[in-house]
Amino acid sequence: MPKGPKANRLKEEPPPLPPNNPRQCHFWVKRKRRYCHLPTKIDNDFCGEHAIYDTKWKGKERIACPYDPSHTVNTDEIKKHLEKCNSRPPPTPPYFSSNINCILPSPELEEKVTLSDLSKEIFDKLISNVNQWYQQLIPDIRTEVMDHMVLKEKKESTKNRKHAVQQASLIGHLEKLNLLRKNTCFIEYGSGKGELSYFIKMAIQDETASFILVDRKNTRCKFDSAIRGTSEKKLLVKRIGMDIKDLDLSKLDLLKGRNVVAYSKHLCGSATDTTLKSLVDYAKSSIDGNPVIGIVIALCCHQLCRYHMYPYHKFLQDYGIAENDFKRICAMSSWAICGQRLTHETENSDNDDNDNEDDHTYNETDDDEENTKLHYSGLEHSVREQLGYKCKRIIDIGRAKYLEANGYDVNLIYYVEPSTSLENLALIATPNKGYFSS
Numbered sequence: 001m002p003k004g005p006k007a008n009r010l011k012e013e014p015p016p017l018p019p020n021n022p023r024q025c026h027f028w029v030k031r032k033r034r035y036c037h038l039p040t041k042i043d044n045d046f047c048g049e050h051a052i053y054d055t056k057w058k059g060k061e062r063i064a065c066p067y068d069p070s071h072t073v074n075t076d077e078i079k080k081h082l083e084k085c086n087s088r089p090p091p092t093p094p095y096f097s098s099n100i101n102c103i104l105p106s107p108e109l110e111e112k113v114t115l116s117d118l119s120k121e122i123f124d125k126l127i128s129n130v131n132q133w134y135q136q137l138i139p140d141i142r143t144e145v146m147d148h149m150v151l152k153e154k155k156e157s158t159k160n161r162k163h164a165v166q167q168a169s170l171i172g173h174l175e176k177l178n179l180l181r182k183n184t185c186f187i188e189y190g191s192g193k194g195e196l197s198y199f200i201k202m203a204i205q206d207e208t209a210s211f212i213l214v215d216r217k218n219t220r221c222k223f224d225s226a227i228r229g230t231s232e233k234k235l236l237v238k239r240i241g242m243d244i245k246d247l248d249l250s251k252l253d254l255l256k257g258r259n260v261v262a263y264s265k266h267l268c269g270s271a272t273d274t275t276l277k278s279l280v281d282y283a284k285s286s287i288d289g290n291p292v293i294g295i296v297i298a299l300c301c302h303q304l305c306r307y308h309m310y311p312y313h314k315f316l317q318d319y320g321i322a323e324n325d326f327k328r329i330c331a332m333s334s335w336a337i338c339g340q341r342l343t344h345e346t347e348n349s350d351n352d353d354n355d356n357e358d359d360h361t362y363n364e365t366d367d368d369e370e371n372t373k374l375h376y377s378g379l380e381h382s383v384r385e386q387l388g389y390k391c392k393r394i395i396d397i398g399r400a401k402y403l404e405a406n407g408y409d410v411n412l413i414y415y416v417e418p419s420t421s422l423e424n425l426a427l428i429a430t431p432n433k434g435y436f437s438s
Contacts, residue, residue, distance in 0.1 A: 015033075018035060018045070023042070036049070061074070065081065067088050095252050101278045102309050126332075127387060144173075166298065166420065170415060181293075183206070184210075185212060186263070188262075190244075191264075194224055197211050198226050210236040214242065214247065218241065245270075255282075260282070263296040264296075266298065269305045269306070269330075271304075277311045290431045295429040315398040315402065335388030336388030336389040336392055408431055413428055
């Protein structure tokens with residue numbers, strides 16, 4: 001039997017008799033374990049807020065608020081109340097357009113792909129195709145680890161340098177491409193607390209820059225005020241709490257007449273795909289050339305990609321990658337970082353820096369026996385790991401070709417060593433001047 005406070009909560013003793021105080025509300029506030037302190041009208045047992053519980057109520061009829069049933073409102077005042085209720089939903093911003101960055105309509109029910117359910121014939125054919133597509137499509141990818149002085153202090157003072165090394169390399173690539181320019185709008189997709197944007201702000205030292213931080217999660221916004229700065233002329237920082245698939249950049253007034261640089265250190269799966277489509281569509285909507293002068297995205301979590309969000313179906317069709325093949329490739333991509341990932345991440349953990357922004361530890365149901373000889377594929381861990389990486393690169397080369405088809409010069413670069421992060425590939429793109437001048 002449970003003992004202590006928990007047992008008392010489970011027991012839920014009945015409330016005491018209503019107070020004998022004149023004109024005190026008889027509504028029992030369960031959370032506070034006391035009666036409501038609001039006064040009642042004469043001859044009433046409940047206050048106006050809890051009048052719906054009073055069988056002897058002599059005032060106007062009240063109903064629960066449609067936005068928040070924890071409070072009530074007079075029925076004849078409901079329309080006026082809804083216009084000013086503090087619980088009313090925020091108005092839809094002009095830059096919201098449902099699923100604008102999806103290629104196909106969202107499926108009502110998406111069946112989970114389980115590789116272990118495939119027949120041996122289909123499974124072997126899939127592996128053969130992955131090897132063939134990889135050999136046919138993927139060029140040699142170089143490693144280019146960059147650095148930037150704004151991260152020097154953090155790397156020296158932090159026990160785990162993992163995040164600082166990643167940030168320094170991404171900013172180094174931005175600087176190499178001359179993307180740390182004045183009078184530019186910097187957009188961080190999947191921004192989290194906004195730390196990468198803060199260091200970019202420190203790198204540019206420009207009062208004319210502006211920042212847009214996009215993240216669908218309700219984060220701590222820890223670095224927003226630091227990006228704005230403390231000087232009299234603060235930088236313009238706009239945080240957008242929205243799914244990237246619904247973001248229409250052409251309706252953002254902040255971007256008007258400005259060059260745009262987009263970047264991300266942690267952009268999972270289909271978030272990368274919808275980001276690329278949002279940027280390409282915005283570039284196409286501009287009448288004065290391509291305003292998106294640079295894209296630097298660290299790629300990750302390919303098992304979270306979705307077919308209806310993948311931006312370049314023509315690429316899939318050209319190379320005979322059917323929808324089922326794509327979904328299986330996404331599932332198999334998790335093999336690249338399963339099994340030995342947990343040990344690697346534990347050794348490189350740092351609670352202060354992690355903040356759930358770079359957690360690539362997976363618990364795939366297909367890989368419960370990852371480190372045993374009983375794995376359903378019959379393949380050694382090293383072979384499965386290589387197949388996983390091949391699947392990732394096939395997905396990534398399609399993204400690169402999508403940008404190339406829309407006027408960008410694109411490079412896939414290993415921007416940090418695998419010892420820093422197993423998810424160490426960055427997609428780096430700048431406009432092809434000939435494409436946009438023609």
